[in-house]
Structure formats: C-alpha cells, structure tokens
Amino acid sequence: YKDSNNINQILRFLFIKINSKKPPVTYRDYLLGTENSQI
Numbered sequence: 001y002k003d004s005n006n007i008n009q010i011l012r013f014l015f016i017k018i019n020s021k022k023p024p025v026t027y028r029d030y031l032l033g034t035e036n037s038q039i
Contacts, residue, residue, distance in 0.1 A: 015027065
C-alpha cells in the first residue's frame with residue numbers, strides 16, 4: 001500500500017483536468033497562479 005503513489009495519481013488526474021480547460025501551463029506556473037489568486 002503506497003499512499004504517496006496514489007496521491008500522485010490523483011494530482012496528475014486533477015492537473016490534466018485543469019489543463020484540459022485552459023492553455024497548458026507548467027506545474028510551477030500553476031502553483032504561482034494559485035498563490036497569486038489567494039493574495
């Protein structure tokens with residue numbers, strides 16, 4: 001039972017769903033975007 005591996009699959013799935021709605025961005029740009037939107 002590898003919990004971290006399961007979490008990575010979920011994150012990848014969510015990231016693909018997000019990218020399917022928007023132009024592709026790098027994961028770092030995505031994280032920076034979420035940080036900026038919270039400020």
